[in-house]
Structure formats: structure tokens, C-alpha cells
Amino acid sequence: MPSIISVSNLSKTYGSGFTALKNINLEIQRGEIFALLGPNGAGKTTLISIICGIANLSEGRVTVDGHNISTDYRAARSLIGLVPQELHTDAFESVWGTVSFSRGLFGKPKNPAHIEKVLKDLSLWDKKDSKIVTLSGGMKRRVMIAKALSHEPQILFLDEPTAGVDVELRKGMWEVVRTLQAAGVTIILTTHYIEEAEEMADRVGVINKGEIVLVEDKANLMQKLGKKHLKLHLQGKIDKIPPELAAYNLELSDQGNELTYNYDTKGERTGITSLLGDVRNAGIRFYDLDTSQSSLEDIFVSLVRAP
Ligand SMILES: Nc1ncnc2c1ncn2[C@@H]1O[C@H](COP(=O)(O)OP(=O)(O)OP(=O)(O)O)[C@@H](O)[C@H]1O
Ligand SMILES: [Mg+2]
Structure with a gap:
């Protein structure tokens, strides 16, 4: 039309x-x-x-x-x-x-x-x-x-x-x-x-x-708002993501001290339970975790802040 x-x-x-x-x-x-x-x-x-x-x-x-x-x-x-x-x-x-x-x-x-x-x-x-x-x-x-x-x-x-x-x-x-x-x-x-x-x-x-x-x-x-992020704060830093965790598309940040997992809250499964099990099996220990969600507000702020 x-x-x-x-x-x-x-x-x-x-x-x-x-x-x-x-x-x-x-x-x-x-x-x-x-x-x-x-x-x-x-x-x-x-x-x-x-x-x-x-x-x-x-x-x-x-x-x-x-x-x-x-x-x-x-x-x-x-x-x-x-x-x-x-x-x-x-x-x-x-x-x-x-x-x-x-x-x-x-x-x-x-x-x-x-x-x-x-x-x-x-x-x-x-x-x-x-x-x-x-x-x-x-x-x-x-x-x-x-x-x-x-x-x-x-x-x-x-x-x-x-x-x-x-x-x-x-x-x-x-x-x-x-x-x-x-x-x-x-x-x-x-x-x-x-x-x-x-x-x-x-x-x-x-x-x-x-x-x-x-x-x-x-x-x-x-839909973008439906994305959440789970951040694991590691006990010890790691240099790279172990291959057995490759399927999760994790991101390594803070010089190897943080692992972030992005997931969809609207999906059938978040995959968090299996991720945490596999992280443990890979020998990675963490002392804290938090989750966050990007909001329209975040998207807006990042758009209008860009030079
Ligand atoms: N008659 C005018 N002469 C010169 N500059 C103007 C004139 N009217 C608006 N401007 C300028 O144009 C820009 C856009 O103004 P506009 O009123 O369109 O903004 P806005 O997005 O509606 O803002 P607000 O949310 O405050 O209403 C501003 O920098 C304003 O100072
Ligand atoms: Mg106006």
C-alpha cells in the first residue's frame, strides 16, 4: 500500500x-x-x-x-x-x-x-x-x-x-x-x-x-527487548573460552574475568541450567552472577549518544 x-x-x-x-x-x-x-x-x-x-x-x-x-x-x-x-x-x-x-x-x-x-x-x-x-x-x-x-x-x-x-x-x-x-x-x-x-x-x-x-x-x-544477558564473574581469569562451551556463543570480557551469555526470554528454553552445568564441568568457577535486560531506553540512549 x-x-x-x-x-x-x-x-x-x-x-x-x-x-x-x-x-x-x-x-x-x-x-x-x-x-x-x-x-x-x-x-x-x-x-x-x-x-x-x-x-x-x-x-x-x-x-x-x-x-x-x-x-x-x-x-x-x-x-x-x-x-x-x-x-x-x-x-x-x-x-x-x-x-x-x-x-x-x-x-x-x-x-x-x-x-x-x-x-x-x-x-x-x-x-x-x-x-x-x-x-x-x-x-x-x-x-x-x-x-x-x-x-x-x-x-x-x-x-x-x-x-x-x-x-x-x-x-x-x-x-x-x-x-x-x-x-x-x-x-x-x-x-x-x-x-x-x-x-x-x-x-x-x-x-x-x-x-x-x-x-x-x-x-x-x-524482540530486542526480550534479550537478556547473564554475566558470570569468574574466580580466576581465563584466556579463552573452552571448546566444550562453544555452542553457547559466550563472550569473554573484563580481561578474561567475566563470561556473558545472551539468551532470549521469549524462547522455550533459556539454556541457563545446562550452561551452568557445563561451565562447572569445564572447571570454571565463578563467585557471582547477574542478569540484565536491554530496554528501549538503552537502545535510545546508545543511539542518541553516538557521535
Ligand atoms: N524559528 C526558529 N529559528 C531558529 N531555530 C529554530 C527555530 N525553531 C526551532 N529552532 C531550532 O531548531 C532545533 C529543533 O527544534 P524543534 O522545536 O524542532 O525541536 P523538538 O525536537 O521539537 O524539541 P522539543 O522536544 O523541545 O519540543 C532546535 O535547536 C531549535 O532551537
Ligand atoms: Mg517540539
């Missing part, structure tokens, strides 16, 4: 001369939830702003459902809903008024039934006549989502949707996103939170210093 968003060779240099995005290539599949993960200043908001037509690109090409965002801006933009990172709403307008007005901005005819559904889906129906200024932060954020959905977009961008939102509301937000996906909406969200990407996304892209450093199915990432 062709992608719904296609970004090729995209670069962005701001007027200040700062290059915020370097040669980005990214395909977003129709109907997926894609999480863009990266530290502060990585370029997440810049990338989203360009796709949504709020900022201009310096080089490259972006299409949204086949519409080039530079030459066919209106058609591209009408397919997109954006919940920006910075909340700005008309404080003294009512919830109903502000959400209905947003729909009008896209030139769509009035559709009170749709606005009602959006407000109900976001648990804002009982607040429809309240002024924005009287709402809590989490409610305001949901109003921003309602605004973004007012014109029935096929694609929804959520830039840090759960920043400053408490755990319970965050779960509620995830529910909303899943419901939207079930209704056929493609969702791209940015986050600093690895758990959020883990919980929500079908695919994860990691961006750092303006470059995409990894794009992977979450399932594949989770």
Missing part, C-alpha cells in the same frame, strides 16, 4: 543559519500510529510544522496523500489535523464555539452532529458551554484535539500530546488515539517518553540532532 505521507531528502535551515533537519527520509503508512521519539531540540516540531505547512522546507519534497505540500498546499493541509505543542486557544470563547470555528477555517460546511461526536469522544460534552479559561490543563489539551478533529482529517499530528498531563488523563488520551485509529485515522505523535512510544505506536522513529537514526516496527524493538 502506498504511504500516506512521503518525506524525501528533506532539509531545513532556519533564517538564523541553523540547520534543524538534515536529509530526512520517512514514509508514514496509512492507518498506523507512528511515534517520533527524540530529545529536546531534535527537530520533531520542525518536521511536523513542515509537513503541516506551517514552516517552509529548505530542500526536499513532502507529499500528503499524493499532494505536494509546496505546490498543492490547500489539498494537503485539509487532510491534516494538528495538535500543536504550545497550547493556544481563545480563552474567552466556549468549547463548542472554538471547535466549531476551527471547522469553518477549513471551509467545511457546519456539521453539529460531528462536533457533538468529537466532544463526546473526548469527554468534553458536559463542558461544551464552558469558557476555555475555566478548564484545567488536561481539558484544554483535549479541546486542542477536538479542534484538530473538527474538520474530519485523515491524519492527526499530536506534538507532545501528554506533556504535563497526569497519568490517568494520559491513559484516557491513549484511548482516544486508539479509537481514532480504529476509525481509520493515521496518527503521528511526538514524545520524550519511551513508555508512551512503547504503549501506543505501531512503529517508532528516533530523531536526534536533525537526523532520523532509527525507524523500526515496535514488535521488532520489543
